Amino acid sequence: MKWKPEVDIYFSDFFQVPKRLVERYGAFDISLVNDLPLFIDPFLLFNSRKRKYRHLHADIIRYLRFLRDESTAGRVDDGLLRARYTFKEIHQNWLGFARTGNRGSGLGMEFARALHSNLNSIFSSFGAEEITTGSHLEKLCLIGSGVGRDHVSDFTTNLIKGFLLDYTQAFAFKHIAPRHRKRFAVEKVSFNYETETWAAGLFDLPAFRGEYVVLTPRDILTKDEIWINKPELVSRFDEIVAGLPNESLRAELDSYLRKRLTKKAKQKEINQARLEALRAYPELIEHYIKDKEDDGDRATSVSAQRIHQSELLYIEQVRPVAALLQTLGFYKTPGTTHEEAHKRISFLKDCIENKGCHKIFYVGGEPVGREEDVHILFRLIWYGTSSDVSREVNDGRGPVDYRISRGAQDKTLVEFKLASNSQLKRNLEHQGATYQRASGAGWCIKVILYRSKEEFAKVRNVLKDLKLSNDPDIVLIDARRDNKPSGSKA
16 A cells, blocks of 8 residues: 655644545635635625625624723723723634734734724714625724724734633534543633623534634635725725715715825825725715625625635645655755755755746646745745744834744844735845844845746846845746646645
């Protein structure tokens, strides 16, 4: 019988559960090596045909109404803000925006103050909407400051945490062996409106490295943007105004913008004026949300498509690469961090260029277009290392992708870029050296991945201009599809 190499990366791997059972249950088979850039969209709860999801959305709105009413009744001090508005990130769901590991910043006092302020302005008529069908948490991130997409998702996740824990516990009881489970006390699970306090709960959950793991249903997840979002609101501003039933309001808005914009106004100035108009005429926001409600069925189909694509990219295409690397002994690479980094990068370069692993950078025949997706995949080559692999902190000069270290004296930085990046030349010229000095790293390796002859020519010209053509710490990886062996079996 042929030995099949295995590397534990996903929930189903670590807990020895057939992948099909996780899929059948409706959960996303999360990676326990690195966060994946997926998040809960509250609109998918609101618009769901599942009564349970709609009830969860109603619970979220009830809590926001409670906060709004409390904020208008009198002064809310820092103690109450901390108790009612702040939440730790639920990193145990392994979803979010962390590039390495699964630790995010959570919802602290800055978010608490921003939310409290917005509740007294944007949400002043919350719960008594006349244009939209329902109330929406997403309104907080449309024009208010200090509350963004990631905050909305984190807040939603915390407010439905009890459901997610019950959902995970039910799966664990049925499919996960007792030796892989543990009893956990979890804080802030449900809010008691009589005592006006958050209550903790006990749950029997999958245990991984001393912590519990949370599963999330696939049908409430999305990628890239939530359904109701600021970029679309701003970009569709003229269309929304044109569709207003109130002729007088349309005329007022036209006059408002003409006073603030010249004929030579740049797009940045136009967008800023649109945001100011939205603050001055919040009825526009209601019409935008109403339009999104009316098109709600498409939210479900779009999110389903994004999640399917994510499964192809982060699961189906990663598994064979990991298996190949395991077969070749890739995860046992020794040496200093500089030597180890070069060996691992060279190994991956060979796999991509000669063993068919270039396929990992394509979904449906199309190249993966965002660097953050490639960075997450790049994290795979550091699985099993004895070195500390972490995301460099952004100190205002722009973050380098990875810091590989073994103590203060052995530290290497690694930048991983797509050749298609419009800022490639500037990054090569300044970013690495700046961060190398700031962090005290001995080396900085730049890895550039190109996927066409045109991109290769661009990289070659950039390196020539910067006199870096022979720099040993610049590694090019050829991920083109049109020059690979046809018989590749990766």
